[in-house]
Amino acid sequence: MATIKQVSELAGVSSATVSRVINNADSVKEKTRNLVLEAMRTLGYRHNVIAASLASNKTNTIGYVVPELHGSFFGPMMSGSEAELRNANKHMFVATGHSDEKVEQEEIEALLGRRCDGLILHVEAVSDSYLIDLARQDVPFVVVNRYIEEIGDYCISLDNVQGGYLATKTLLDAGHKDIAYIAGSLFKADARERLTGHKQALEEAGIMFNPALFYEGDFQAHSGFEGMMSLVGHLDAFTAVACANDEMASGAIEALRQEGIDVPQNCSVIGFDNIEFSSYLTPKLTTVNYPMREIGQMAARWILARAYGKETLELEHVLPPHIIERDSITRPRRR
Structure with a gap:
């Protein structure tokens, strides 16, 4: 199996530069990036995520729990999160909780057991006390579409x-x-x-x-x-x-x-x-x-700030709703 050192020698750059390319750092010039990527393809190099996570104590993965995968609500929300995380070179593991307390807890614990660096949770059945206890454990997580007063800073929701x-x-x-x-x-x-x-x-x-x-x-x-x-x-x-x-x-x-x-x-x-x-x-x-996509984006930014120390703008934790006027309402007919 090819190593970073072999890639660096073939590309004519330092091992540190190869690492920056792997981590998608902005500081690498496009010409240099292409040389490294071509060397990786030639040698069949695959980045060892497990070894890297052991060295850095980060897996660059975010766990995402939603009630279900069908319907028109969760897609835009997850899409907003995924775009933000992908731009930061992070990856999502998605699990479904099926609005069942036992299943939701099992999925949260499973994602933590897989060493996800943080969690985005759209959970409907787990108790407030469970989530409050999770916050006490210093687990980086954010709850969407739900507000819990005791951990309001962990929540992003609509009013x-x-x-x-x-x-x-x-x-x-x-x-x-x-x-x-x-x-x-x-x-x-x-x-x-x-x-x-x-x-x-x-x-x-x-x-x-x-x-x-x-x-x-x-x-x-x-x-x-x-x-x-x-x-x-x-x-x-x-x-x-x-x-x-x-x-x-x-x-x-x-x-x-x-x-x-x-x-x-x-x-x-x-x-x-x-x-x-x-x-x-x-x-x-x-x-x-x-604003489902926007809430997904804000949730991802919250996680990037808490789990990776990324700078982020001030977040709104409770968003105001507004009416979209179309054609399904008229004045009632007189009886």
């Missing part, structure tokens, strides 16, 4: 209460007073917080929350469809529906379409997240913006 409030306030401002609500799984903090914001907007308007106009989904499109089908029998009792994410809103719109109910003329709909397909629905979906 979900404000987002839920803005969604319902948008319907209220359009003249709707009877508003149904399709929630995400309420064991998840963001689902509870968005529902809290919904209730706050109703209370501010002097409207009592009506449990008959409530359905708990699971953030998947099918549950939005099923939720709307269960509510549609009460359509004379509401003129609009707020959904806790865009996927459920898309399912709700399809249910209304199958029942021959026009959106927004007979029922207005608002979503949450502003995932890519929301602007391609018919009608185009009014929603609450969730």
